[in-house]
Amino acid sequence: MSVLQVSGLSKSFGGVHAVRNVSFAVVAGELLAMIGPNGAGKSTCFNLINGQLTPDAGRVLLEGRSITGLPPRAIWRLGVGRTFQVTATFASMTVRENVQVALLSHARRLPSPFAQAPRLQVAQADALLAQAGMLDQADRPAAVLAYGDLKRLELAIALANRPRLLLMDEPTAGMACGERAALMRLTASLARASAIAVLFTEHDMDTVFTHADRVIVLAGGERIAEGAPAKVRADPRVREAYLGTEALDA
Ligand code: ADP
Ligand code: MG
Numbered sequence: 001m002s003v004l005q006v007s008g009l010s011k012s013f014g015g016v017h018a019v020r021n022v023s024f025a026v027v028a029g030e031l032l033a034m035i036g037p038n039g040a041g042k043s044t045c046f047n048l049i050n051g052q053l054t055p056d057a058g059r060v061l062l063e064g065r066s067i068t069g070l071p072p073r074a075i076w077r078l079g080v081g082r083t084f085q086v087t088a089t090f091a092s093m094t095v096r097e098n099v100q101v102a103l104l105s106h107a108r109r110l111p112s113p114f115a116q117a118p119r120l121q122v123a124q125a126d127a128l129l130a131q132a133g134m135l136d137q138a139d140r141p142a143a144v145l146a147y148g149d150l151k152r153l154e155l156a157i158a159l160a161n162r163p164r165l166l167l168m169d170e171p172t173a174g175m176a177c178g179e180r181a182a183l184m185r186l187t188a189s190l191a192r193a194s195a196i197a198v199l200f201t202e203h204d205m206d207t208v209f210t211h212a213d214r215v216i217v218l219a220g221g222e223r224i225a226e227g228a229p230a231k232v233r234a235d236p237r238v239r240e241a242y243l244g245t246e247a248l249d250a
Contacts, residue, residue, distance in 0.1 A: 001063060001064055002025035002027050002197075003026055003164050003165050004025060004026040004049070004060070004197055005025045005059075005060075005061040005064075006024050006025070006045075006049065006059070007023045007058055007061075008022075009022045009023070009048055009060065011044055011053060012056055018041045019041040019045050019048065019218075021222065022058070022223050024216050024226060026165065026197040026198070027197060028164075028195040029192045029197070030197055030198065031198045031200065031213050032200075032212065032213065032214050033208045033214070034201050034215075035201070035203075035205075036217055040220065040221070044221075045218070046167055050072055051069075051070055051073075051075040055068060062075075062080065062164065062165060067080070078164075079163050079164035079165065080163060080166075081158040081163030081165070082169070083154045083171055089154065091141070092142075093142060094142070095134060095140055098142055099153075099156050099157055100122065102156075102161065103124055103125060103160045104121065107121075124160075125160075126138060128159055132152045132153070132156040132186065133152060134149065134152050134153055134156060147175065147179075148175055148176075148179040151172075151183055152183065159194070162194075165199065166196050168200035170200075170202060171200055171202070172184065172202060172204060173203075177206075180207050181207070185211070187211075200212075205247050208229065212229055214228060214229070215228075217238050224237045225238045
């Protein structure tokens with residue numbers, strides 16, 4: 001079963017059809033890149049999935065269950081995590097404390113009588129930090145981290161909620177080329193290890209075509225192509241949508 005199944009999703013703002021009848025699915029362990037020129041409808045699509053926006057039409061299913069129109073907090077509780085384009089960590093806290101806070105809020109969402117002791121959360125936090133390659137920085141304040149390390153901390157924080165689906169809005173924005181590749185490799189290995197479905201937007205085409213398992217292309221709110229990276233890159237409709245931008249040329 002797909003982790004995420006979107007069907008017939010539509011959203012207009014006044015006269016603007018931001019998203020028109022868009023359908024796609026993402027399976028566990030898969031990285032699906034959503035690309036398209038500025039204004040194509042990518043952010044709107046993300047916001048329809050995470051509950052920031054309510055669709056005019058269509059359905060969003062998470063592991064077969066409808067989450068269409070639920071509020072963001074409810075969707076997060078059901079296992080939809082996100083990392084933010086602008087990094088959202090508590091700067092004054094240490095790296096480990098940031099993950100502990102995330103673990104605590106995950107534990108609180110469960111109606112368990114066995115509330116975990118903070119001591120246990122240290123071990124869990126360190127396990128997540130090790131997965132994200134950040135354990136050696138656990139005691140540093142988040143404020144002093146390099147940009148790439150902040151992104152890896154964000155990933156650890158998102159994983160603390162044990163998401164089934166991870167939405168990443170331009171995860172590598174502002175990163176140098178080598179850092180981008182490292183973050184995407186890390187994301188792919190974490191997605192595979194924990195059977196998480198990943199949907200990400202990205203404007204760097206090298207990153208998309210190197211790291212995505214599949215690519216979906218939007219233009220003018222509509223899906224114009226979907227498939228394996230090489231096939232999408234060669235698609236005449238995709239090349240036309242990106243005409244003049246040189247984005248697709250290696
Ligand atoms: P992308 O993320 O692919 O650049 P968006 O989803 O942000 O595209 O935007 C798709 C279209 O919808 C654009 O024409 C944009 O101007 C419009 N749009 C997005 N959000 C709003 C909004 N809150 N109000 C009015 N128009 C919007
Ligand atoms: Mg956008």
